[in-house]
Amino acid sequence: MLVEAARTAINAGAPESARQIADDAARRRLLRPVINGTGTLLHTNLGRAPISWDQAEQYSNLEFDLTTGERGSRMDAAPALIAQVCGAEAAIVVNNCAAAVLLVLASLAEGSGVVVSRGELVEIGGGFRVPDVMERSGARLIEVGTTNRTRLADFKRAVEQHGDAAAVVLQVHQSNYKIVGFTEAPRTAELATLSRPLVSDIGSGLADSRCSWLPGGPPGWLDNEPAARQTLEAGADLVTFSGDKLFGGPQAGIIAGRADLVAACAAHPLARALRPGSLVLGALQATALAYLNRDGDAIPFWRMASLSQDELRSRAQEIGVGVVVDVASTPGGGTLPGVEIPSAGVAVEGDQRNRLRNHRRPIIARVVDGRTVIDLRTVHPDDDSEIAAALTPGSD
Ligand SMILES: *Cc1c(COP(=O)(O)O)cnc(C)c1O
Numbered sequence: 001m002l003v004e005a006a007r008t009a010i011n012a013g014a015p016e017s018a019r020q021i022a023d024d025a026a027r028r029r030l031l032r033p034v035i036n037g038t039g040t041l042l043h044t045n046l047g048r049a050p051i052s053w054d055q056a057e058q059y060s061n062l063e064f065d066l067t068t069g070e071r072g073s074r075m076d077a078a079p080a081l082i083a084q085v086c087g088a089e090a091a092i093v094v095n096n097c098a099a100a101v102l103l104v105l106a107s108l109a110e111g112s113g114v115v116v117s118r119g120e121l122v123e124i125g126g127g128f129r130v131p132d133v134m135e136r137s138g139a140r141l142i143e144v145g146t147t148n149r150t151r152l153a154d155f156k157r158a159v160e161q162h163g164d165a166a167a168v169v170l171q172v173h174q175s176n177y178k179i180v181g182f183t184e185a186p187r188t189a190e191l192a193t194l195s196r197p198l199v200s201d202i203g204s205g206l207a208d209s210r211c212s213w214l215p216g217g218p219p220g221w222l223d224n225e226p227a228a229r230q231t232l233e234a235g236a237d238l239v240t241f242s243g244d245k246l247f248g249g250p251q252a253g254i255i256a257g258r259a260d261l262v263a264a265c266a267a268h269p270l271a272r273a274l275r276p277g278s279l280v281l282g283a284l285q286a287t288a289l290a291y292l293n294r295d296g297d298a299i300p301f302w303r304m305a306s307l308s309q310d311e312l313r314s315r316a317q318e319i320g321v322g323v324v325v326d327v328a329s330t331p332g333g334g335t336l337p338g339v340e341i342p343s344a345g346v347a348v349e350g351d352q353r354n355r356l357r358n359h360r361r362p363i364i365a366r367v368v369d370g371r372t373v374i375d376l377r378t379v380h381p382d383d384d385s386e387i388a389a390a391l392t393p394g395s396d
Helices: 002-011 015-029 078-086 097-109 130-135 152-165 228-233 259-267 269-274 278-292 300-306 309-319 353-357 381-391
Strands: 040-042 090-094 113-117 123-125 140-144 166-172 198-203 238-242 253-257 323-332 341-349 366-368 371-375
Touching (some): 040 300, 078 090, 078 228, 078 278, 090 269, 090 278, 097 198, 097 238, 097 253, 097 269, 113 152, 130 140, 140 152, 228 238, 228 253, 253 259, 323 371
Parallel strands (some): 040 323, 113 166, 198 238
Antiparallel strands (some): 341 371
């Protein structure tokens, strides 16, 4: 990269610009740590849930059974722990939630149909539409109801009309949007009465609505977010969710629920194409163990989400540059639309986003009412000094 930068500079007749060109290239072309000052906890552009992961050069027992010395399964460790967290019989892990939905439908409804409400055929961001992903599974979508109102009777009629061709009932959580007003949708427990496997794509991945990993229990802002454990208890046969949203782990997709259906997914040829490697499974195992230890502080998303506004105000005071401001953090990541978590940070005059992005540790900030604001909820306390340095006039 340095040679390329030098050549570009020389060809432009400005050899002294080589350093600048190299720095720019490093910014554009290298994956690097950034400080998230936006207050969006699951910032999709910044990698969603922050994770801490580091390992020495090593082999692992990824697919080796240390008891028998025979071949083992990579789904025996982290996925089994996740099943335990969610109260599921079994679970497997794939690359992301879109892959989880794809694999479930390919395994349970390929060549037949999946019944789904018109109010739940959503676009998940980056231009990806769930219906397009679903159709790639080879399952036909049997759409029922309307955008705002779908009743159990609509599902019943479709199941009766299509018979065996309606192999699966799918419920998709409206994670990144809300339909308000004259609305109706059947509950999970009602859909579970339809004598077809019920798959609930909860997406955002709250493991258990009791939040036993938080000393204070569920925070108020969680609202009515569906949780994996309770959705299964209500009668869903499978749930699918992302590993890097409210679950707080690495990018992954989890399929959890009835053992026979999970086994059918694991046996489908696509499972091999969608499986994660040991880096992801290792990070997921650490996340699952933190849940089982009821140690929310060990999951960066939950630690950050639980910080009190007072704590954040005093950190802002400590930083000592600009003014201390109260702000509102958001869960982000296409979860909990409209939810705000009272937070605090520092603000400086004018739009300084460019300058902060060009800091040695890039800092991503927001501009509110002509001021640049850094929300400290999403900033690791170790990085406060970096923020103070970056905001100090003349520090460049
Ligand atoms: C986020 C989301 C997805 C996509 O998840 P990825 O892990 O980004 O693939 C699918 N379904 C729902 C309901 C979601 O919220």
